Amino acid sequence: MGIHLVSWTALLGFALWASPAAGQDEKNVARVNFERDIAPIFAARCIECHGPDKQKEGLRIDRAASAFRGGDSGEPGIVPGDSANSELFRRITANGLDRMPFKGEPLTTGQVALIKRWIDEGASWPEDGSVDSDQSTHWSFQPIGDPSPPQTDPSWGSSPIDAFVLRRLEKEGLRPSPAADRVSLIRRLYLDLHGLLPTPARVEAFIRDRREDAWERLVDEVLASPRHGERWAQHWLDVVQYADSHGFEMNTPRPNAFHYRDWVINAFNADLPYDRFIFEQLAGDTVGVEAATGFLVAGAWDEVKSKDPDATALQRQDELTAMVNTTGTALLGLTLGCARCHNHKFDPVHQRDFYSMTAVFAGVRHGERALHSDRDRLIKQEQKALAEEIAGLRAQLPSLRPGVNSRQNVERFAPVRACSVRMSIHATNSGSEPCIDELEVWSGELNVARTAIPSSSGNYAGDPKHRLEHINDGQFGNPRSWISNEPGGGWVQLDLAEPVRIDRISWGRDLEERFADRTAVGYIIEVAQTPGEWKVVSGSQDRRAPGEPGGSEEAAFGAQDVIARIVAAEKRGQKLKSTPVETVYAGRLEQPGPTHRLYRGDVREKREAVAPDILSALGSLDLATDSPEEQRRVALANGITDPANPLTARVMANRIWHHHFGAGIVSTPGDFGANGAQPSHPELLDWLAGSLMREGWSLKRLHRRILLSDTYRQASGPNPEGLARDAGARLLWRFPPRRLEAEVIRDCILQLSDSLDLTMGGPGFSTFEPNANYVRVYDPKEELGPDEWRRMVYMHKVRMEKAPLFGSFDLPDAGQVCPKRSLSTTAIQALNLFNGAFVLNQARRMATHLEEQALDPIEGAYQRAYGRSPSPRELGAARAFIQEQSLVAFCRAILNSNELVFIP
């Protein structure tokens, strides 16, 4: 058996020479023998570039598995029995640059024919022990380990996290920093977890809290606040490219995208377990959480469609690629987009995998669907109750009157003194505007309508046959009729010449029986005894359906009360029906056709159909090519959250770490592939990922573990040795200070001026002027007021457009995934923050607020902004400055200061 484990190249020594006339005879009926006939050709012409030493274009053909699989292009190298679809055969018969061997003469026609025959006969290849293994040796694809925290110097550290960190520092000869002072700690915690400043009172209370577990209590309190979800949702929204507009040239708003944003905020606040968080974003529609799938379509969408079918197919492919990319980056920490055109150069992602993932999303289209919100659920319930109520009321009626006929109908009721009569129509048999040729109101045998004054909800325009005055002109038939101006509805009213007792009304569509359309089939008739006091006296409610035989005109006489109740229920039903259903930009879902692999990603070059699946390196979902749409997403979600998946928990644990410390244990949080960074603390990462899963995928518990560590609680001040050895503090010899993000700077400014509105959720606010141009023009609003003083997470995110003033602070543009923001420092930022009307306005409000508080404004400003009192020197300098300039100028400086905009 041992021989089978040896590559055939090793066998060539004898195989090659053992068969003198190797396959030269075309007429030879014997099957082609690989070792005798084919291997020598490969050895002589192919394996220099595609063998053990070099694998050009990722192709290696000295072993069966990799030769059959093919190279980077994703085309199968050899398809047994099918030379026409074997890339190897195509390339040895191609012309131009595609032709192989690339160097030297082409293969002889005899060699080509032999290879063709060999493939068509089934490409039999002696077992060589090679497997087409997707088992990557890359660290992130290995199972998550269960490392024990190392034994370290017991004088520092209180948690397993600290042991891992300290071990790494010790290895570099570095020491951790002492614990930060309490002011820095509480400001750090608030800015990190809430993106807001602690109030001076909260700072004071923490400083005075001498209990052992003061920090633990503070952490729990801060984690429990809804401000936490608002702050951390933004991190996730960055990754998924959330925006409130489509992007590209028209950049039309997405007014109902915000439900997804709110769902993310609520999910973080409610500590939705992370596996569930993933499931709902991929397949929330299957469990009644519609907003969550906003994830699938959060990215840009090119709404400009062309008539060119290839261009349209390409656009669709771009949409699907964005969904696959976002899923890869956000949930798996893998960059899958590369495999659209060829096998991934760095990671175990085949081109086929990319299209399998594409097939998962193939039924997802950009667009809105019903949110099934609580409000809409209640409406549905009420509609159902109303329908039952109406059915019950109808059952109370002794029997039913005949159905409406288009010729003429009579409505009888208990005699009543009336000054006005009104017929209100809500349905016609044709759906078009109702037509009535004559409305007669009887007082005994006198038609009192003839002297009445007609009015209506609106009249059909432009046809002299149909006029309002025809309603009571005593003439019948279509040419002397009234038609409303509202499809399926409208009302007509007659104000009688004087109040009089009436007992019946007759009406019809066309007494001459030439027309039967436009007949009112749903209506009520009301009379007013005094103007405006309407009472239902009759209606269609007790009639049989039009055309249904039977019924007696006398049947419901005297049942006005029941009819009135039916009418009231119907009216309520109408109102509910006209309430627009709430929708969310979470994708339209439909059953897709087959998904094909595309040769070189070209939409015109379809290859084999592929089944929806997860990456082969992570297993298989075992789905059929035509699986039901939702089943695909459900299966993918389950595959991603499978505890055996080595990526999911690691990627999220790293993301959490990244946002606490400014850098992840893997410094490329969206890329755990071979091109990404290696983990600085691999065992710590596994320990964190393991505890995330063990503790029910609770993110808050993971936060808590990190926040309670001594590592997090270190001082942030530099020391020469640390700076010299590890300037970026990747090894965490200090807590790394960093500039705050745009949102935090803005929210803190509003907080300091006492302007911040903490209303949560909903459509949010825009800082751009409203505009309805067919391509949107986003001009910043000249002035902002209280409507725009909510937290920035609720500010409309216009794709590719820089938010006024704060856009310059490295705000992602939502054009591509952003797992990690850049943090640059520019003069444009300085201009915006120093000169922007927004900041100056808030500086004025801050000054007013400080004065109103009747405190020393300098002490107040320092306490609020920096959480501390000024030193005597600072106090003196501030006093002198305010005296010479103003308190407003002082506040303007504070709002621009480094101590405010760096996390301590």
Added chain:
Amino acid sequence: MNGFTRRDLLGHMGSGLGVMAMANLLQAEGLLAGDEPKIDPRAPHAARRSHFRPRARNVVVIFCSGALSHVDSFDYKPELIKRHDTPLPGSDGLVTFQGVNGNLQQPLYPFRPRGECGKMTSDLLPHLGDLSDDLCYIHSLHTKTATHGPGENCMSTGFTLEGFPSMGAWATYALGSESDDLPAFVAIPDPRGVPQSSLNNWGSGFLPAAFQGTPFNAAKSVQNLARPPGVTEQEDRATRAFLKALNEGHLQRFEGDTEMAARIASYEMAARMQLSVPEVTDLSAESEHTRKMYGTDDANANKAGFARNCLLARRLIERGVRFVQLFNGAYAMGEGVGNWDGHKQLKKDYDVHGPILDQPAAALIRDLKQRGMLEETLVVLCTEFGRMPTFQENTKGRDHNPKGFTAILAGAGVKAPFTYGSTDEFGWRAQDNPVSVHDFHATILHLLGLDHTRLTYYHNGLQRRLTDVFGEVVEGILS
């Protein structure tokens, strides 16, 4: 930690701090690949060395938004005139962006020889045509999309999708700037508004925000540049000084922290910009002769506005700004009204747009030349794609054509007079020496002394490039 970290560390290596330890740590992270520019966060726009000797120090791109018709301007096709009003061969069943096409349509402006070289260009843009002895025409460009937004994205960033860094961002990321009181990269929007892809044309994508283009033009200055109303100059200066004192006091507690020092430096740069930007946008110092040459006082307000932008471009280049992107055409007014998108009535539209572009753009090139600046400045005139040699069915306009179009280069390192590549006999598809947008970008970077395969930035799994994984320098046009 932040976007500068790695380079920050490398910056420290330069100043002799912990060279070995840091290098080891980075190698352990596996991220030392590529030779990304090393950027000092305290001076992100400091001039940096190119990969090899550059031919151009600065670039001005004149971007004609909306797709300028090459067959009516620069790409002379006698066969198109000869076969006027006959079907385009090989176009059976062809459906382009807006639908079905009619017959071939001869140029809507007559062509005639211009310059000593006798280059045939049309009467649409006679001033530019007259400069042909100084121009290098590339007639064989082709692109990946026939939609404006993605097309502009592609021409400005190399990708049809949103969110990739623009050419100017790449150039300033690589080279910084020669100016220390103006932005390194300026985008000058047309007086009529912004182009189709708006900010994505000058965005920094995933590069640090320091490298995004700063938009302003002769009429509308940098946002929040001026001292805010209600603040006196004296108070403003005093506040700036007080802020500096606050920040320096804070820095004492974080000695050696470059990020905090960088932020102090950024306020100083901002103060310099407050003086230098108004100075550069104030054209009153220019001579009457110069203003007249550009047409800055033309009765046509749009032409005068664009002329002032062209003059501003020269003044920016003169002061060391690395990359200027000058837009001709705006989108918001709709198809063809404010830009080159002549679908329905091309002649009527272009009678308006031609004069706005022609004299001012020609004056810019002429002016750069007479001042000796053209030797170090590369001028690029481009558009997102071309237009069909046919009229669209039942219209008097041309549909989008991504298969062949023209761009013009002038100045540093480029052959002139010169014509490179060609479209087929009707001007439909690039035929000889086709030039992709990636090739075009590779060539521009090459002229700046940059190897497009080495100018990279790590983003989410890849060492990203302006040219993706494509691009060959068009050696044939290099002088």
